[in-house]
Amino acid sequence: MTGDKLLRRWPAALGVLVAAGTVLGVEHGGQIASVVAASGFVYLAAAAIGRPGAAWPAFGVTFVLIGLSLRTGFDAVLWVCVAAAALAVIGLLRAGVRPVWSLPLQSAAMVVLGAAALLAVRADPVIAGVIVSxxxxxxxxxxxxxxRTGRVVARSLAEFCCVLDVLVGVGVLVVTLTL
Incomplete structure (x- = not known):
């Protein structure tokens, strides 16, 4: 692989690094259920604001919230869901800024992912691990x-997020199967 091709894969490399940092030391999936809520939040933020590049700053916000939750007991899942609801309202107020399908689709995904995260936080560790994975x-x-479609978020974010989701999902599944 040439240096130029390797350089273009920076989102995947970043996904590997963040996944490793996320999974190391995890005892059960419920501990990182906030990653599930964050995955929906990032897409919803880009849809509500109407700019694909808004997904990266939204990721930064969730990164800080998840970091706080892992170190202090702060409930990142709840606050990510509250922030997502606020973003959905902002998106509704900005009607016409985006394609008509974008905000409803991302809002529905956020509801599903937020519900899964909230359920995982309160579930038995094995069930939580399965839900998160x-x-x-x-x-x-x-x-x-x-x-593939180039919709809603920057392609770099979608690539990063895919690698992160798969690796964290596998890590949580391995931890869950060894409980």
């Missing part, structure tokens, strides 16, 4: 579709 694998498919 399945949700992340499903979101990875969502990432692939968005990457």
């Amino acid at each position: 399945v949700a992340l694998f499903a979101h990875a498919a969502w990432d692939v579709w968005h990457h």
Whole structure:
């Protein structure tokens, strides 16, 4: 692989690094259910604002919230869901900025992913691990579709997120199967 091709894969490389940092030290899937909520939030943010590049700053916000939750007990899942609801309202107020299908589709995905994350936080560790893994694998498919179509988020974010979702999903599944 030439240096230029390798350089173009920076989102995948970043996904590997973030996934490794996310999974290391995890004892059960419920501990990182916030990653599931964050995956929906990032797409919803881009749809609500009407700019694909808005997904990266939204990821930054979730990265900080998840970091706080892992170190302080802060409930990142709840706050990501609250922020997502606020973004959906902002998106509704900005009607016409985006394609008509974008915000409703991303809002529906956020509801499903937010519900899965909220359920996983409160579930038995084995059930939580399965919920988190399945949700992340499903979101990875969502990432692939968005990457291929170039819709909603920047392609770099979709690539990064797909790698992150798959690796964290596999990591959580391995941890869950060894409980």
